[in-house]
Amino acid sequence: MKKNNLKHLAELTAKEKTISKKTGDFILKSLNRKNVKIFLHFYRNELQKKRTYVTTASVLSSESLKSLKNLFKEKIIVSNIDSNVGAGIKVRQEDIIIDYTFKRYIDDTIELLK
Amino acid sequence: MEILNQFGFDIKLFAAQIVNFLVIAYIFKRFLYKPLLATLKKRQELIAKGLKDAQKASEALENAENQKTEILGKASKESERILNETRQQSIVVRDEIMDTAKKDVEKLMEQTREQIKQEHDNFMSEAKKTSLEISRIILTETVKELFDKKEQEILIKKGITKLKNS
Numbered sequence: 001m002k003k004n005n006l007k008h009l010a011e012l013t014a015k016e017k018t019i020s021k022k023t024g025d026f027i028l029k030s031l032n033r034k035n036v037k038i039f040l041h042f043y044r045n046e047l048q049k050k051r052t053y054v055t056t057a058s059v060l061s062s063e064s065l066k067s068l069k070n071l072f073k074e075k076i077i078v079s080n081i082d083s084n085v086g087a088g089i090k091v092r093q094e095d096i097i098i099d100y101t102f103k104r105y106i107d108d109t110i111e112l113l114k
Numbered sequence: 115m116e117i118l119n120q121f122g123f124d125i126k127l128f129a130a131q132i133v134n135f136l137v138i139a140y141i142f143k144r145f146l147y148k149p150l151l152a153t154l155k156k157r158q159e160l161i162a163k164g165l166k167d168a169q170k171a172s173e174a175l176e177n178a179e180n181q182k183t184e185i186l187g188k189a190s191k192e193s194e195r196i197l198n199e200t201r202q203q204s205i206v207v208r209d210e211i212m213d214t215a216k217k218d219v220e221k222l223m224e225q226t227r228e229q230i231k232q233e234h235d236n237f238m239s240e241a242k243k244t245s246l247e248i249s250r251i252i253l254t255e256t257v258k259e260l261f262d263k264k265e266q267e268i269l270i271k272k273g274i275t276k277l278k279n280s
Contacts (some may be wrong), residue, residue, distance in 0.1 A: 057258070058266045067274045086257030087266050089273030098280065100273035102261075106253045110246045 001035050010042030014050060034065040048094050055101070057082045 013023055016072060052075045054060065054068060060079050068077050072093070086102030118125075259268065 056266070056270055057199060057261070058263060060270065061267055064267065064270050064274060067271075067278075071274065083258045084254055086217065086254070087261040087269040089270045089277075091277060098277060100269075100276055102257050102269070103254060106250060106257070108249050113246055 001031065003038060004034060006013050006031075006039045007042045010039055010046050014043055014046035050074075051076045051078050053078045053080060053092040055085060055092075057081070057083050057085050057087050057101075 008029075013019055016023075017026075018068070027036065027039060035068070042099065047049065052068075052072045054077055059081060060068070065079070075093070084103060086106070088099075088101035090099045090101050090104070092098075
C-alpha cells in the first residue's frame with residue numbers, strides 16, 4: 001500500500017474515538033509489518049493533532065476544564081498531574097508548548113542569572 | 115876613507131852585506147812578503163767581513179729587537195682591543211640575556227596570572243552554575259508544597275486567561 005493511502009487510512013481511523021474491531025482486523029490482516037509501522041506513525045500524528053495536553057500541579061476544576069474546552073474546541077483535552085510544576089498551567093499542542101507554570105518561572109529566572 | 119877604516123868599515127863587507135841584503139830582500143819579497151801580504155790581506159778581509167757581518171748581525175738584532183718591540187706593542191694593542199671588544203660584547207650579550215630573561219619571566223608571570231584568572235573564572239562559573247542548579251532543585255521541591263488548592267486554582271485560571279489573550 002502506498003504511503004498516501006496509509007496516511008488517509010490513519011486520518012479516517014483517527015476521526016473515530018477508538019479503532020473499531022473491523023478496522024483493526026483489516027489493518028492486521030491486510031498490511032505487512034512495515035506498513036503497520038507506517039500506519040501507526042501517521043495515526044499517532046493524527047492523534048497528536050486532535051489532542052491538547054494540559055499539565056498542572058493539581059487536578060483541574062470543572063470550571064477550568066470547561067474554559068479549556070471552550071478555548072481548544074474540537075480538541076481532546078488530556079490532563080496530566082505533575083507536582084514538579086509547582087503551580088500554574090502548561091499546554092502542549094503538537095510542537096507548540098505554552099508554559100505558565102511556576103517551575104518555568106524558576107527555570108527562566110535561573111537561566112537569566114547564569 | 116881612513117876615518118871609515120878607523121871605525122872598522124869595510125867597503126867589501128859593506129857591499130857584500132848590501133848584496134846579501136838585496137838577495138834576502140829579493141828572496142823575502144819573492145817568497146815571503148807576497149804570501150804574507152796576501153795572508154794578511156785575506157785575514158784583514160776576513161776580519162772586515164767578520165766585522166761587517168757582526169755589524170749586520172747587530173743591525174739585524176737591533177731590527178729584530180725593534181720588530182719584536184713593535185710586534186709586541188701591536189700584539190699588546192690588539193689583545194687590549196680584542197679584550198675591550200670582548201668585554202663590550204660580553205656586556206651586550208649579558209644585557210641581551212638579562213633582557214630576554216626578564217621578558218621571559220614577565221611573560222611567564224603574565225601567563226600564570228592569566229591562567230590563575232582563567233581558573234578562578236572557571237571555578238566561579240562552575241560554582242555559580244552548581245549553586246543555581248541546587249537553588250533550582252530546592253525551589254522546585256519547595257514549590258510542590260508551597261501552594262494550596264485555592265492558590266493553585268487561581269494560578270491555573272490566570273494561565274487560562276493568558277492563553278485566551280495570547
